[in-house]
Amino acid sequence: MAKDTQSKARGPAVRTGPLMAPAVSLLVLWMIVPLAMTIYFSTLRYSLLQPDAVSFVGISNYIFFFQDPALWTSIVNTLSLVGGVLVASIAIGTLLAVVFYETFPGASIARLLVVAPFFVMPTVAALIWKNLLMHPVNGLFAFFARSLGLPPVDWFSSLPLTSIGIIVTWQWAPFATLILLTAIQSLDREQLEAARMDGARGLTLFYHITLPHLARAIGVVAMIEAIFLLSIFAEILVTTNGGPGSATTTLPYLIYKTALLDFNVGMASTGGIMAVVLANIVGFFLIRTISRNLDS
Amino acid sequence: MVSLKLRDLRKSFGGFEVVKGVSFEVSEGEFVVFVGPSGCGKSTLLRMIAGLEEITAGELLLDGARVNDVAPDRRGLAMVFQSYALYPHMTVEQNMGFALRLAGVGKSERRRKVEQAARILQIENLLNRKPANLSGGQRQRVAIGRAIVRNPKVFLFDEPLSNLDAALRVQMRMELAALHRELKGTMIYVTHDQVEAMTMADRIVVLREGLVEQIGSPLSLYNEPVNLFVAGFIGSPKMNFLPAGLLSRDGGRVELSLSPDVRLTIDDVAETGSAQALTLGVRPDMIHVADHGPLRGQVLLVERLGNETLIHVDAGIGSEPVTVSHQGQYAVSAGEAVGLSIDTRRIHLFSPSGRRVARGLQPTQV
Numbered sequence: 001m002a003k004d005t006q007s008k009a010r011g012p013a014v015r016t017g018p019l020m021a022p023a024v025s026l027l028v029l030w031m032i033v034p035l036a037m038t039i040y041f042s043t044l045r046y047s048l049l050q051p052d053a054v055s056f057v058g059i060s061n062y063i064f065f066f067q068d069p070a071l072w073t074s075i076v077n078t079l080s081l082v083g084g085v086l087v088a089s090i091a092i093g094t095l096l097a098v099v100f101y102e103t104f105p106g107a108s109i110a111r112l113l114v115v116a117p118f119f120v121m122p123t124v125a126a127l128i129w130k131n132l133l134m135h136p137v138n139g140l141f142a143f144f145a146r147s148l149g150l151p152p153v154d155w156f157s158s159l160p161l162t163s164i165g166i167i168v169t170w171q172w173a174p175f176a177t178l179i180l181l182t183a184i185q186s187l188d189r190e191q192l193e194a195a196r197m198d199g200a201r202g203l204t205l206f207y208h209i210t211l212p213h214l215a216r217a218i219g220v221v222a223m224i225e226a227i228f229l230l231s232i233f234a235e236i237l238v239t240t241n242g243g244p245g246s247a248t249t250t251l252p253y254l255i256y257k258t259a260l261l262d263f264n265v266g267m268a269s270t271g272g273i274m275a276v277v278l279a280n281i282v283g284f285f286l287i288r289t290i291s292r293n294l295d296s
Numbered sequence: 297m298v299s300l301k302l303r304d305l306r307k308s309f310g311g312f313e314v315v316k317g318v319s320f321e322v323s324e325g326e327f328v329v330f331v332g333p334s335g336c337g338k339s340t341l342l343r344m345i346a347g348l349e350e351i352t353a354g355e356l357l358l359d360g361a362r363v364n365d366v367a368p369d370r371r372g373l374a375m376v377f378q379s380y381a382l383y384p385h386m387t388v389e390q391n392m393g394f395a396l397r398l399a400g401v402g403k404s405e406r407r408r409k410v411e412q413a414a415r416i417l418q419i420e421n422l423l424n425r426k427p428a429n430l431s432g433g434q435r436q437r438v439a440i441g442r443a444i445v446r447n448p449k450v451f452l453f454d455e456p457l458s459n460l461d462a463a464l465r466v467q468m469r470m471e472l473a474a475l476h477r478e479l480k481g482t483m484i485y486v487t488h489d490q491v492e493a494m495t496m497a498d499r500i501v502v503l504r505e506g507l508v509e510q511i512g513s514p515l516s517l518y519n520e521p522v523n524l525f526v527a528g529f530i531g532s533p534k535m536n537f538l539p540a541g542l543l544s545r546d547g548g549r550v551e552l553s554l555s556p557d558v559r560l561t562i563d564d565v566a567e568t569g570s571a572q573a574l575t576l577g578v579r580p581d582m583i584h585v586a587d588h589g590p591l592r593g594q595v596l597l598v599e600r601l602g603n604e605t606l607i608h609v610d611a612g613i614g615s616e617p618v619t620v621s622h623q624g625q626y627a628v629s630a631g632e633a634v635g636l637s638i639d640t641r642r643i644h645l646f647s648p649s650g651r652r653v654a655r656g657l658q659p660t661q662v
């Protein structure tokens with residue numbers, strides 16, 4: 001709209017509305033139709049086991065869902081996973097960015113290698129970790145533990161959510177590294193030297209100069225990662241199937257279970273709407289904290 | 297008391313020697329300027345003094361103590377960078393107080409020192425702003441303020457005025473000179489602007505390709521340049537270099553020819569070797585337009601600066617046109633033929649190796 005009036009005010013007198021209409025309507029269809037259908041399904045009692053017995057139930061799906069402890073467990077699991085991976089991947093990413101900012105022999109190859117996990121498919125990554133690294137009998141970690149005389153950790157039964165968090169962090173830390181490395185490279189060299197002359201070194205230099213410089217980029221990484229992390233699914237399916245119990249059942253996994261294991265389309269749609277709401281809440285808080293950081 | 301002493305300082309970057317053995321002393325309270333063409337190692341030398349660049353060989357003494365391996369902040373120096381290098385996320389006050397904060401100076405003490413420096417630089421009303429909201433000149437002042445607050449033994453400046461416009465540069469030049477008088481601090485200043493060097497320096501160090509060519513007061517460099525390089529570098533417009541053939545030599549007295557009908561005799565000439573080709577150096581203001589002057593040539597270009605007129609003349613001597621500086625305005629245009637005469641009280645003679653061998657000539661006929 002604003003653009004439209006602007007072009008009327010300054011540019012040639014061409015009506016841009018009709019020109020933009022196809023793109024805009026496609027976008028609207030793209031977003032609104034699935035959302036509307038999900039909302040519609042979420043008000044139905046609709047089970048694939050009894051496809052003929054579809055009936056309108058209003059908000060009772062929601063009431064039922066809210067009373068289901070599985071929902072709250074899954075929301076807590078989702079937030080812990082997202083939060084944990086965000087913190088860990090940004091911390092690791094910042095550390096690696098600072099390390100790789102220095103030039104050393106083989107730095108360019110090392111940079112390439114550090115980014116590699118990002119290009120491994122989630123299912124493959126999860127399987128590698130599950131069978132080759134974290135396996136309590138055949139895994140590399142178990143081997144190390146045994147050679148140190150320690151009892152091997154059965155990762156997916158004793159620390160299920162943490163294990164998945166580790167895998168996902170392994171996948172996303174390279175992304176953070178990549179973005180933060182680019183950001184750190186734009187740090188003015190004279191500014192670093194001025195700080196050195198002022199007596200900043202090591203940690204003080206990092207805390208007073210590098211970190212403030214990276215704040216903006218960290219915000220961007222957090223936002224992008226949060227969007228993708230909220231929908232983590234393949235890693236859970238391949239490793240724990242949401243278990244043991246519901247220890248690793250996140251909201252997306254709960255929706256999957258409801259729809260495709262319990263064949264309950266109505267309830268799954270309700271879960272989908274919950275996921276949309278959750279994503280918006282997370283997004284709201286993220287954007288608010290980040291924009292506050294950027295202003296100061 | 298000697299404040300700073302450089303003893304055969306050298307710096308190599310991966311086998312490529314950039315500073316090739318520099319020695320001199322800076323005494324307390326002195327304003328020393330490094331000049332030299334781009335890439336001659338001025339910044340590198342300054343950064344070695346600051347501690348930002350490791351010293352490959354040689355010794356750096358500060359108040360008598362060797363500081364080669366002392367960290368930059370422990371040397372008690374402060375540096376003002378060309379790009380100002382202010383911390384963008386800190387206010388002016390935090391910028392200026394950063395070093396004190398890291399040194400553990402208390403808040404009220406810090407504030408007092410920052411305000412004191414701000415008063416000197418007249419930026420008290422900017423203390424709460426961020427660098428992004430300052431003009432170039434104001435940023436420059438903050439950068440200088442950041443140095444003052446630390447009360448350093450030596451101030452180091454690396455082309456601090458090169459990002460400012462011409463008018464502001466003149467103003468800051470005067471302010472820096474005033475600041476030097478007020479603080480009585482030792483200052484080392486890098487520039488490739490010889491006007492800055494001439495106006496502010498107590499002593500100038502002329503560098504070329506990592507070596508010191510000459511050290512001296514601005515006027516001694518201007519009046520007695522030791523070689524062709526310094527003669528050509530100091531002074532604007534540049535000194536004219538005219539090839540002069542050696543006709544005969546009798547002890548310290550030589551006879552030269554500028555062109556077939558222009559000859560001069562010079563006394564007290566140092567040993568020049570057996571070479572026949574010498575170089576005569578004449579500053580543009582020592583050549584005058586004179587209708588019956590011994591040199592004749594065609595005007596190539598006239599630059600009118602109002603108070604001064606620069607006339608470039610092809611006099612048929614050497615490959616470069618001769619530059620004449622005429623005080624005031626002069627009615628002449630390109631293409632005209634003019635005669636030139638040389639005022640011989642201030643001319644210089646250089647041997648083929650570039651060394652100056654005589655000045656203040658006594659010509660027989662010009």
Ligand SMILES: Nc1ncnc2c1ncn2[C@@H]1O[C@H](COP(=O)(O)OP(=O)(O)OP(=O)(O)O)[C@@H](O)[C@H]1O
Pocket residue numbers: 309314332333334335336337338339340341488
């Ligand atoms: N970090 C470095 N690695 C390799 N060579 C360098 C480095 N820093 C400077 N040099 C080289 O050292 C020489 C001197 O550089 P320096 O910056 O001291 O010149 P300068 O006299 O300050 O020139 P300018 O007037 O252009 O600033 C140059 O040839 C430059 O290429």
Ligand SMILES: [Mg+2]
Pocket residue numbers: 338339340
């Ligand atoms: Mg330089």
